[in-house]
Amino acid sequence: MATRRFVLKSGLAAACSVAAHPLMSTVTFAAAPGDHRLVVIILRGAMDGLDVLQPYGDPALAALRPSLSPGPDGGALDLDGFFALHASLGDLMPLWAAGELAFVPAVSTPYRDKRSHFDGQDLLEAGTGEDVPLAMQRSGWLNRALQGMPGARAETAYAIGTGDMLLLSGPAPAMSWSPDARLRLSPQAERLLGDIYHDDPLFRNAAGSAIEIVSGGGSDARGPTAVADFAASRLNGEARIAAFSLTGWDTHARQAQVLRPALSRLSASILALRSGLGPNWSKTTVLAMTEFGRTARENGSGGTDHGTGGALLMAGGAIRGGRVIGNWPGLGEGQLYADRDLMPVRDVRAYAAWALAGLFGQDRGRLEAEVFPGLDMGADPGMLS
Amino acid sequence: MAIDFPELAAIRLGYGLSPNQPPPADAAAVLASVPRAQSMAMPTTMADYRRDFERWQVIRKAQEKADTAPNRAAFQRIRQGMAQKPEIDLMRRIARAAIDPAGFGERLVQFWADHFTVRSKNFVSHVLVSAFVDEAIRPNLSGSFADMLKAATTHPAMLLYLDHNGSTGPNSVFARRRPERRLGLNENLARELVELHTLGVGADYSQTDVRELAELMTGMGFQPTGDRIYRPDRAEPGAEQLLGRSYGGRGTDGMGEIRRMLDDLARHPATASHLSRKLAVHFLSDDPSPDAVAVLETAWRDSDGNLPTIYRALVEHPELEATFRQKARQPFDFIVAAVRALGLDPLRVQRMEQKPRRRDFVNPMRRMGQAWQQPVGPDGWAERADDWISPQGLAARIDWALDLPGRFLDPLPDPRILLKQALGSTVSPALAAAVPRAESEAEGIALILASADFNRR
Known part of the structure; x- marks a missing residue:
């Protein structure tokens, strides 16, 4: 698509206007905060950690799960003699072998007992507990982290997809983009749009950026990894943080069938990031987190219901992977939360906070007070290499 | 540029111009749309919610007891039916807003429903959001603010949210x-x-x-x-x-x-100040002058929060023309304005099947940043123009402007005629010059609908 003319035109116009659009300025590359990349994937619907990372070495598992989480005997892939990986994530095994994949088996947000997806996701993205005023729950922790990054600009962080991402909402400038935007304009229409937006900086700059993004794309905008492909392309440019969400984890019935496509999408997305990022993968950390786990016991429909503790998945060349990080609370008598759910042994926010500290040099005091108010980060889990 | 009252009122206080209806002639014609918005022929009510809730309980229990294929199918059916409620509500609201000759009443429904934002947290309570609008907002549109406040605060949708x-x-x-x-x-x-x-x-x-x-x-x-x-x-x-x-x-x-x-x-006087400013921000400017707010605040205090008095002050506001095009149309307003400008049949829009309505309305609105009934927080939708006219938001509007007209209109209208229909005397010289130079009718129409002229009000 011929876009140069429009961009050139809007770029020139921006240069003359008082409030030059940050995306059009030319001094920005050096100002990008560091070389590390962070991708946060929100798994909406509550992923069953016990099926994804199957603790087959725990003697209580088999009785809780007659048909699900079968361990290596049922096709899962052994990781360390205690945990096995769900077969649908098999494509990620090379990452495990390369130390680029890790799991934390039993974490949660501070959200307890009510088990609503909406509230659970809000708290996961807000990064707060329920004890803070609602006003504080209205911005996302990634946005608050951005506010503490010198040199961060709109292009530094991307929320990708059409779902609202509370995670990146807030006062700090961040971009949002959906790769299915097409903007199939003829060169003439593009020129004419440039004309009609010329005297309106808001429209001129928004359209200029949009056309620039579309012309830089080129992947299949509707394919299953469109979002991850787009994330990789921006992270290879000036972006350092990307966030998107994947759905399909609410497996109340027939979990064996229902979970498969969701896991395949997650696996394909991680592999797309890896191949798309190329050499930059070595500086990348991916955190895939969900609002809460699911019941330890399988229900009568071959599924699981809303629970508490769940698993956190990490990937990337920047992590010290190939291992399961953190303690295992056990599934036996008296070890479950409320006698039904996996007991969370650590706040999932602590891992996100340590990632922000390690990747972007964020200060611990600020992380515990502003990014994740009320969090005690505890000891460094040593997840980054 | 002097703009006469009918065009100004249609664009700023309603959902824009339409080839099928003349714009409201005067303040009385604008205000006459408020009582029309007060009731629905078939309102959604708490009775609908209770019926859905009970059906849900029955099916859920049956399925828990026996996980059979018919039970599972029934469960899926009811879940899918409930999941569609917000989009059915959207289509009804688009039609309702597009069909009214003045539209001010429906704009107020939108304003107050946003002021008292509620959101559903599960499938079963989706219908509550529509019931809230039909039971707490619409019937209280022409009363005192106190009456609407009481209805909204005590409605089950608010208690749950x-x-x-x-x-x-x-x-x-x-x-x-x-x-x-x-x-x-x-x-x-x-x-x-x-x-x-x-x-x-x-x-x-x-x-x-x-x-x-x-x-x-x-x-x-x-x-x-x-x-x-x-x-x-x-x-x-x-x-x-x-x-x-x-x-x-x-x-x-x-x-x-x-x-x-x-x-x-x-x-409370602080309520009068807060709400007067909020009305000025929504209808006049993202940054209204103190004088502009004071006009509404005086009406609010003098009438003790009597909404029709305040609406009149807004309709007759001295800055209505001076602040023209300082607001960006939110995606819902943009879409309704386009339906009106193109002269589409609102009932045809309302009756669309699931697949086309998702393709043409539900999903595009999500891309534009306004997923129906899903604002992020209790403070509702953003007001500032730059929250909506982002690269993603504007790209979604341009895409929609390219796609939608051809799905409804064959042959496409002459863009030069549509320009007049959509914007009347308010067309900017740049747009007037650009539209006749478009290579195709589709692109000419897209230029009009994607223009700042059309997306601002």
Whole structure:
């Protein structure tokens, strides 16, 4: 698509206007905060950690799960003699072998007992507990982290997809983009749009950026990894943080069938990031987190219901992977939360906070007070290499 | 550029111009649209919610008992039916807004439903959001603000959304009998009531006020299967002090005292200031002048929050023309304005099947940043133009402007005629020059609908 003319035109116009659009300025590359990349994937619907990372070495598992989480005997892939990986994530095994994949088996947000997806996701993205005023729950922790990054600009962080991402909402400038935007304009229409937006900086700059993004794309905008492909392309440019969400984890019935496509999408997305990022993968950390786990016991429909503790998945060349990080609370008598759910042994926010500290040099005091108010980060889990 | 009142009123106070209806001739014609918006021929009500809830319970229990293929199918069917409720509501709202000749009443429905934002947290309660608009907002459109405040605050949709339904007085009979459940207050409704719905975040109130207010409201709650709205055994005993006045306490009427408190909050001068500014921000400018706000605030105070008086002050506002095009149309307004400008049949839009309505309306609105009935927080949708005219938001509008007209109109209208239909005398010279130079009718039409002229109001 011929876009140069429009961009050139809007770029020139921006240069003359008082409030030059940050995306059009030319001094920005050096100002990008560091070389590390962070991708946060929100798994909406509550992923069953016990099926994804199957603790087959725990003697209580088999009785809780007659048909699900079968361990290596049922096709899962052994990781360390205690945990096995769900077969649908098999494509990620090379990452495990390369130390680029890790799991934390039993974490949660501070959200307890009510088990609503909406509230659970809000708290996961807000990064707060329920004890803070609602006003504080209205911005996302990634946005608050951005506010503490010198040199961060709109292009530094991307929320990708059409779902609202509370995670990146807030006062700090961040971009949002959906790769299915097409903007199939003829060169003439593009020129004419440039004309009609010329005297309106808001429209001129928004359209200029949009056309620039579309012309830089080129992947299949509707394919299953469109979002991850787009994330990789921006992270290879000036972006350092990307966030998107994947759905399909609410497996109340027939979990064996229902979970498969969701896991395949997650696996394909991680592999797309890896191949798309190329050499930059070595500086990348991916955190895939969900609002809460699911019941330890399988229900009568071959599924699981809303629970508490769940698993956190990490990937990337920047992590010290190939291992399961953190303690295992056990599934036996008296070890479950409320006698039904996996007991969370650590706040999932602590891992996100340590990632922000390690990747972007964020200060611990600020992380515990502003990014994740009320969090005690505890000891460094040593997840980054 | 001098703009005559009818065009100004249609674009700024309604949903734009239409080839099928003349714009409202005067203030009276604009205001006449308010009573029309007060009722629906077939309103969504709490009875719909109760029916859905009971059906859901029956199916869920049946499926828990026996996981058979028919039970599973029934479960899926009801779930899918419920999941479609928000988009059916969207189509109804688009049609309703597009069909009204002045549109001001529907704009007000949009404004107040956003002021009192509620959101559903599960499939079963999707229908509650529509019931809230039809039961708490529409019938109170022409009364006092106090009446709307009371209806909104006590509606089950609000109680559920702001987590009030589980709020229990720590010293109530109910909580003391169940020490193991550690029941207690939830302050969300109380906080949003003062911070968002009435006084405003900058007003002079304290955390103690919020807590006392939360305690006063503890008895208020509902059961999906009953009509009762007050549960005395959950109420925190004793009187509560709010902004220097005392409410509740031994021997008083629980709901009566909550309503008296809401009347006082509605009447508070800070509420008049907060709401007057909010109306000016929504209808006039992202940054209204103090004078522009003062016009509305005077009307508010002089009438003690009588909404028709305030609406008249807005319609006759001296800055209505001076602030022209300082606002960006939100995606819903943009889409309705396009439906009107193109002269599409609103009933045809309303009756669309699931697949095309998702393709043409539901999903594009999500891309534009306004997923129907899903604002991020209780403060509702953003007002500022730059929140909507982002690269992603504008790209979605341009894409829609390219795609939609051809799906409804064959042959496409002449862009030069559409230009006049859509914008009347308000067309900018740049747009007037660009449209005839487009290579195709589709692109000419897209230029009009994607233009700043059309996307601002």
